[in-house]
Amino acid sequence: MAEFILEIGTEEMPARFVPKLAAELEAAFAKGLEASMVEFEGVKCYATPRRITAHVLSLALAQKQEEETVTGPPVRIAYDGDGNLTKAGAGFAKTQGVAEDALFKMETGKGEYLAARKTVGGGKTADVLPELCIKCVESLSFPKKMHWGDYNFTFGRPVRWVLALLDADVIEFTLENLTSGRETRGHRVMGPGPFSVNSAAEYFSVIENDCKVVIDPEVRKQTIVSEGNRLASELGGEIVWDEGLLDEVANLVEYPKPIIGDIDKLYLELPREVLLTSMQSHQKSFGVQGPDGKLLPHFLTTLNLEPKDVALVKKGWERVLKARLEDARFFWEADCKVDMNVWLDKLENVVFLGPLGSVGDKSRRIETLCRKLAEALSESQSILPGGIERYARAGRLAKADLVSEMVIEFDSLQGKMGGIYAERAGKGEIVSQGIYEQYLPAGPDTPVPSSLAGALVSMADKVDTMAGCFGLGKVPTGANDPYALRRCALGIARIIMEHGLDVDLERLLVSAQEAYSGVKWKVEPSEALKKLEDFFAQRLRSLFTGQGFDTRVVDAALGAGFNDIRTLKARLEALSEFSKVDGFEQSVLTFKRAANIIRKQGDEAGQELTGSYDADLFDGDHEQAFGSKLEEVAPRFDDLWEHDDFAGLFALLGELRPSVDGFFDNVMVMCDDAAVRLNRLNLLKALVDRLGRLADFNALQV
Numbered sequence: 001m002a003e004f005i006l007e008i009g010t011e012e013m014p015a016r017f018v019p020k021l022a023a024e025l026e027a028a029f030a031k032g033l034e035a036s037m038v039e040f041e042g043v044k045c046y047a048t049p050r051r052i053t054a055h056v057l058s059l060a061l062a063q064k065q066e067e068e069t070v071t072g073p074p075v076r077i078a079y080d081g082d083g084n085l086t087k088a089g090a091g092f093a094k095t096q097g098v099a100e101d102a103l104f105k106m107e108t109g110k111g112e113y114l115a116a117r118k119t120v121g122g123g124k125t126a127d128v129l130p131e132l133c134i135k136c137v138e139s140l141s142f143p144k145k146m147h148w149g150d151y152n153f154t155f156g157r158p159v160r161w162v163l164a165l166l167d168a169d170v171i172e173f174t175l176e177n178l179t180s181g182r183e184t185r186g187h188r189v190m191g192p193g194p195f196s197v198n199s200a201a202e203y204f205s206v207i208e209n210d211c212k213v214v215i216d217p218e219v220r221k222q223t224i225v226s227e228g229n230r231l232a233s234e235l236g237g238e239i240v241w242d243e244g245l246l247d248e249v250a251n252l253v254e255y256p257k258p259i260i261g262d263i264d265k266l267y268l269e270l271p272r273e274v275l276l277t278s279m280q281s282h283q284k285s286f287g288v289q290g291p292d293g294k295l296l297p298h299f300l301t302t303l304n305l306e307p308k309d310v311a312l313v314k315k316g317w318e319r320v321l322k323a324r325l326e327d328a329r330f331f332w333e334a335d336c337k338v339d340m341n342v343w344l345d346k347l348e349n350v351v352f353l354g355p356l357g358s359v360g361d362k363s364r365r366i367e368t369l370c371r372k373l374a375e376a377l378s379e380s381q382s383i384l385p386g387g388i389e390r391y392a393r394a395g396r397l398a399k400a401d402l403v404s405e406m407v408i409e410f411d412s413l414q415g416k417m418g419g420i421y422a423e424r425a426g427k428g429e430i431v432s433q434g435i436y437e438q439y440l441p442a443g444p445d446t447p448v449p450s451s452l453a454g455a456l457v458s459m460a461d462k463v464d465t466m467a468g469c470f471g472l473g474k475v476p477t478g479a480n481d482p483y484a485l486r487r488c489a490l491g492i493a494r495i496i497m498e499h500g501l502d503v504d505l506e507r508l509l510v511s512a513q514e515a516y517s518g519v520k521w522k523v524e525p526s527e528a529l530k531k532l533e534d535f536f537a538q539r540l541r542s543l544f545t546g547q548g549f550d551t552r553v554v555d556a557a558l559g560a561g562f563n564d565i566r567t568l569k570a571r572l573e574a575l576s577e578f579s580k581v582d583g584f585e586q587s588v589l590t591f592k593r594a595a596n597i598i599r600k601q602g603d604e605a606g607q608e609l610t611g612s613y614d615a616d617l618f619d620g621d622h623e624q625a626f627g628s629k630l631e632e633v634a635p636r637f638d639d640l641w642e643h644d645d646f647a648g649l650f651a652l653l654g655e656l657r658p659s660v661d662g663f664f665d666n667v668m669v670m671c672d673d674a675a676v677r678l679n680r681l682n683l684l685k686a687l688v689d690r691l692g693r694l695a696d697f698n699a700l701q702v
Contacts, residue, residue, distance in 0.1 A: 001041075002125070002167045003200040004056040006133055009161035009185055012049045017156055018251035019217065021140055022047035028136040029054045036128045037063040046215045048254045051184075053215060054136070055203075059166070063123050070096055071113045075105050078114040089114055126166055130173035133164055137175060151176040161185060161194070168199040186211025187255055189305050213254045221250040227258040228300045232288050235260065237296045240287040245280050252284065253304040261285070261318045265297045267325045270332055273416050274406065278324045281412065285321065331405040335417075340425060343400040350403065353483075355519055356468040363399045365515040369460035370395030370434075372511050373503065377456075380502040385452075386430045394434025394453050395460055397422060401435075415439045441491050448495045455495045459508070462488035466535075467512035470528045471521040475535070489539040496565040505536065505563045537562060544572060552700055553579055559696025567644050574646035575695050578653070587657050591688075591697045594660065597669060598688045601681055609678075611686040617679040619667075626663040627683060629656060637690055649694055660687065 006029075013021070026045035033040050033056070041058035072078060078089035085093070085100060093100045098116045106115035142156035153159070153176035164171040164180040173180050184206065185193040191212035197203050207213050214220045224246065228239045250256070267275065272287075275295055279285040285301040299321065307313040347360035356362070371392035378388060401407045401418030410417075419436025423429070430453045437454025438461055441447060449455045469475070469483050476485050496503050509532050513525050521528070537558055544554045549572060557572040578584060598609065615631075618624045633652055640648040669680045691697065 001058040002061055004054075004059050004129070004167075004171075005163065005165045005197075005200040005203045006054040006136075006171075007161075007163040007184055007203075008052045008137060008159060009163070010050060010052070010155070010159050011157040013047075013157050015049070015248045015251040017142065018047045018049060019247070021052050021156075022217070024140050025052055025054050025136060028139045029056070029132070032132045032136055033059075036132060037066070038125050038128060039064060047217065047251075048213060048215060048220075049252060050188075050254060051213075051215070052140075053203075055200075059125060061125050063125065063128065069106070069115055069117050071106060071108065071115045072096075072103075073114055075112040075114055078103075092116070126169065126171060129164070129166065129171045133171065133180070134173055134175065149177075163197060163203075165197060165200040165203070167201070184211065187213055187305065190255060214256065215254075217250050220253065220256050221246060223256045224250060224258050224302055227256075228286065231258060231260045231300065232298075235288065235296065235298055237288045237290050237298070239300050240276060240289050240295075242276075242280060242286065245284065245286070249284050249302050253302060255305055257303040257306055258300055259303060259310060259314055259317075260288070261299050261301055261314050261321065263297050263299060263318065263321065263325060267329065268295060268297060270325070270328055271417075271420050273413055273420070274328050274332060274410070275325070277410050277413055278328050279321065281410065282324050283317070283321050285317075327409065328406070331409055335404045335406055335421060336424065338404070340397055340400045340421060340427075343403050344397070346403040347399060353465075353468060353472075355472060356516070357519070359399050359402060362464060363396055365464050365512075366398055366457065366460045367392050367396035368515045369464060369508075369511060370456050373456045373460060373508070376503065376507070377501060386428070390428060390430040391434065391453055391456050393427070394431045394457050397427070397431060398435050398438050398457050398461065441494055443487065444490060448491070448498050452499065455499050455501065459492050459495055459503075460512075462492050463508055463512040464515065466532060467509065467528070468516065468519075470532050470535075471513065471516070471519065471523055471525065473522040475531065485535070486539060489536050490543060493536070493540055493543065493565050497569055500566055502564070502566055505565055506533065509533070540565070540568070544569070549576055550579065556695040556697065556699040559699045560692055560694055567646070570644055571646045571694065574650050577647065578650040579700075581654075583654070583657075587653060588697055588700045590657055590660050590664070591653070591691050592700070593664060594684050595688050595691070595697055598681065598685055601670065609682055609685040611682055611689050613679050613682040613686060617676055619676065622659075622662040622666040623680070623683075626659045626667075629659040630683070630687060634686075634690075641693065646694070653691070653694075656687070 022045040025047075026043050029045070030040075030043045033043070039060040040056050042056070044055050044057075046053045046055070072092035073088045078086060078092065080086050085103075089103070090100060092114060093103055093116065096116045096118055098118055103114055103116050105112055137155075140156070145154035145156060146158070147154055148158040159175060159178060161183060162173075162175060162178050162180040163182060163184050164173065165182055170182050171180060182197050183194040184197055184203075186195060186207070191210055193211060195206050195210045197206050204215070207215050214223065225239075225241070228241075232239045272295055276287045279287055279299050283299075283301060285299045288296045288298040288300060290296050301317050303313065344360065344363065347363060348358050350359040351357075352359045352362045371388060374388040374391040397418065398415070399418075401421060402414060404417060404421070406417050407414045415438045416436055419432045419434075422435050423432035430451075433449075433451040434453030434457040437449035437451060438457040440449045440454065440458055449458050465483060466485055466488050469485055474483060481487075492508075495501070506529075509529055513529065523531070540562055541551075541554055541558060544557075545551050553576050554572065557568065557575050560571070562568050613627070615624075615627055618627050633656055637649065637652055640646075640652070667680065669677065669684070671677050671680070
């Protein structure tokens with residue numbers, strides 16, 4: 001077994017490219033070795049802004065040998081009447097590289113065919129690797145590739161060197177003007193090189209000691225965190241870590257050197273969000289906070305070298321950040337002098353989305369929707385502190401900060417700054433929280449708004465966008481979702497479930513459509529509503545199957561209705577547990593039978609069924625037993641439904657099934673007496689109406 005190293009040296013890559021390239025190269029190289037029949041023990045790839053490295057610690061020096069049987073033409077074509085090979089038969093032998101006398105006949109499902117056995121593989125790994133390396137390099141993807149010089153080869157950034165070593169031997173191949181060798185280059189300042197690497201086993205030592213490069217991104221990340229924490233603790237504080245920024249910084253450097261910089265205390269008067277955004281967005285730096293959670297007049301940044309004069313470098317970083325903070329302070333002071341109503345007026349001149357009017361129009365629609373949501377919740381749940389109009393006001397002011405100086409400069413602060421300005425202007429906690437949290441959740445892994453006000457404003461904003469886009473026919477297709485409508489639907493569903501809100505989904509969607517006026521729709525509102533409901537069903541299905549629920553169980557729960565998203569997951573969980581108990585499959589067959597009879601003999605036959613029946617028309621013990629059991633269970637069913645006790649509801653089905661089975665086994669539903677037949681159908685209808693609220697049993701294929 002041998003050790004192999006492939007290194008592709010480039011000009012500096014953007015940080016977002018780096019981890020993706022390592023993952024792609026690792027997958028491509030492992031797949032290539034398997035396809036080439038070369039045995040190996042794992043491929044590990046590393047990447048920095050200037051290099052992508054594939055490392056195979058243990059690699060076979062030769063391909064595996066395998067014997068395979070290859071079929072050729074049918075025997076009737078391969079041989080002539082005298083038993084001699086025809087041109088087709090001789091050509092097959094030549095193509096496969098076997099002697100004619102080594103051919104044999106083989107019976108297949110399609111008849112008798114000419115066949116040959118041949119040995120594949122067995123070549124030297126060194127002969128396989130050049131082509132494999134080229135294919136792997138060419139397979140790496142970029143948002144946009146570039147040319148350089150007069151070369152035809154394209155890559156994310158210009159390639160400057162290629163190293164390829166199998167133990168001590170160079171694996172030679174050519175990429176345009178570059179031929180692979182044993183030379184690598186190091187850190188631009190601390191170890192530029194070039195350095196010659198004698199063998200693959202020496203590569204990592206040369207990279208670390210001569211090149212002064214920390215090649216493992218996890219080690220770079222750990223270095224930043226550990227050293228940053230140490231420096232912050234000396235100041236009596238801690239770093240405000242941001243995982244996304246930490247990953248980015250770790251992929252911006254080859255030799256991480258964290259240092260602490262200082263800022264003037266006067267900038268601490270700025271909101272925390274503004275300070276952190278100034279540090280993180282522009283300077284890729286982290287804030288430092290004290291034990292009380294308040295920011296300290298320091299920041300942590302990461303250099304890409306060991307400076308000769310730390311104080312001089314520190315001063316430079318402080319000077320650059322100070323300019324940013326001065327800008328932020330200017331925007332803050334300017335915004336604080338403006339009444340929020342002035343911003344509302346400016347929103348009239350900001351286009352929301354083509355025919356859907358201005359952002360001012362959108363803010364009025366959000367106000368309307370927040371009011372309706374608040375009214376509905378106050379009626380159904382009585383959990384609305386602060387009064388309905390405060391929630392409506394939060395909706396009206398939600399977009400005001402879009403025209404503020406601060407948000408124009410730092411667009412990532414939209415919503416947050418509006419909430420801060422509203423609190424400063426004395427609008428109250430409900431209004432300020434509603435504005436601050438309106439963009440949550442920003443994705444499947446981000447939290448929903450913590451406040452009820454934030455939940456209502458977020459839902460109103462999202463459903464307004466969805467109703468407008470679906471009305472214009474702007475429905476997501478494939479991976480294309482420019483208005484993030486999938487995220488909107490998932491966000492609304494998560495907010496309802498996690499806050500336990502009694503929200504009627506259809507009523508919410510219709511209210512969103514009705515909030516628009518004067519828009520020339522491309523899709524009729526009724527058709528758009530149906531598409532919106534189907535869209536929500538798809539997102540809920542994706543959400544729950546992604547959480548590990550069985551697909552058929554999810555389909556059955558959704559088939560019973562999802563207008564009340566609040567209780568949907570609890571019903572799904574109970575159905576999932578019910579699907580695991582003994583007798584589940586027989587229960588499904590029993591209740592499906594009842595549903596099928598109602599569908600075929602009722603709806604499809606044009607017979608109106610109400611679910612009301614007359615016990616005096618029951619005939620025989622089994623029909624009496626079924627009717628009596630249904631009468632007994634009905635009030636308990638309604639009580640359990642009222643209290644969202646779905647586990648108890650499914651347990652009732654176990655009680656009902658014996659009497660239902662007895663009814664089917666001993667009673668002719670479609671009897672000759674029209675009155676008795678209709679009564680029996682209505683008896684089943686009463687059962688099916690209750691079952692249909694729990695699950696669509698037809699979706700449960702057993």
